[in-house]
Amino acid sequence: MRVHALHVYPIKSTQGHDLDSAEVEPWGLADDRRYLVVDERGEMITARQLPRLLACRAEVAGGTLTLTGPHADPLLVRPAAAMTGITIGRTVVELRDCGDEAAAWLSALLDRPARLKWLDDPTRRPINPEYSRPDDRVSLADGYPLHLTTTTSLAQLNDWIAETAIERGENLPDPLPMRRFRPNVVVDGVTKPFAEDHWKRVRIGDLDFRVTKGCDRCVLTTIDPTTYTKGKEPIRTLSKHRRWDGKVWFGINLIPDTPGHITLGDPVTPL
Structure with a gap:
């Protein structure tokens, strides 16, 4: 498994941009x-x-x-x-x-x-003390310093979305891009969809991270980041396949244990 993409969003809820490498600070990626x-x-x-x-x-x-x-x-x-x-x-x-x-x-x-x-x-x-240590801190992210997703899980979700459209007699939609989910770290090479649900700790390059919890998704994922129009996906399909505790889930949240740098291509290892 490797780091496939890195993203930062300097202003909360605005466009992100891609990085080749990123500095990991205790409260999230730099900037x-x-x-x-x-x-x-x-x-x-x-x-x-x-x-x-x-x-x-x-x-x-x-x-x-x-x-x-x-x-x-x-x-x-x-x-x-x-x-x-x-x-x-x-x-x-x-x-x-x-x-x-x-x-x-x-x-x-x-x-x-x-x-x-x-x-x-x-x-x-x-940070919410239920999932953190007393000295953990976070920037202005929704709750945790970093958000990680995997290309394998997105591929499965897009297959499910296509199945939902066919069942409802709708035209096949274009696959959703990962940018809908606004992750910091995207990993490829994961063998099973949603394997990340079960990670407790993960090493990216030389840095170690705690996995706090899954990431529950909101209506922002239904907004096309290019046209700014709202649709039903992915919430409709996540509600069918990935709903528990009254929420729908995609990706995981991380807290850094060690500062440093991560780079595209870095190995990713669940611990």
Whole structure:
């Protein structure tokens, strides 16, 4: 088994981009989900509510964030000093405001008031204690530092989706791309679909990770990241084949035990 792809998403719920190698920090991949967008009430906005957020591409170079979108020139972000407490899950986290220019740029993209916030200190946000140690931390990801998926499981899911379409007399859909699931690490060479469900620890390259739990999926996976339109898949088919505890599941969540670097082609070994 090998690392097939690596992805980071500098702003939560916006476009990701591919990497050849990535630095693994205690709270996730470097530059992954360190920013998020909030509305005029200071509440987090995600692509679940506003799919057009997926039109925003953010890249970090030399510690500086640049926003790119279809509606305006690229913008270099300059965080301000102001701090705001934002509720993420069950935790209030202090985030730094990114200024009026970034707010205007995002507001024009989304056609509603919006501001950009930055987690300048990722040690502020703890992880659900049910699945972590007291000193574990996470950036602005949904719950855990890294998300891992496998090409074998996606191939099985796409076969199931095709079967569902045939059973319902629908046209065969195009296979879903892995980007629907927004993973950090994609592994190929796994012999059985969903073998990752049973991993407890995994080594990627020279680095060790704890597997916390499977990843329960939400409506964001049903949004086409190119057209921003919503459909029924993969939730419809996951509900048929991968539903338990009142949720549907695809992929696993990881916590790093050792920092360092991982690279495309690195061996992946369940421990």
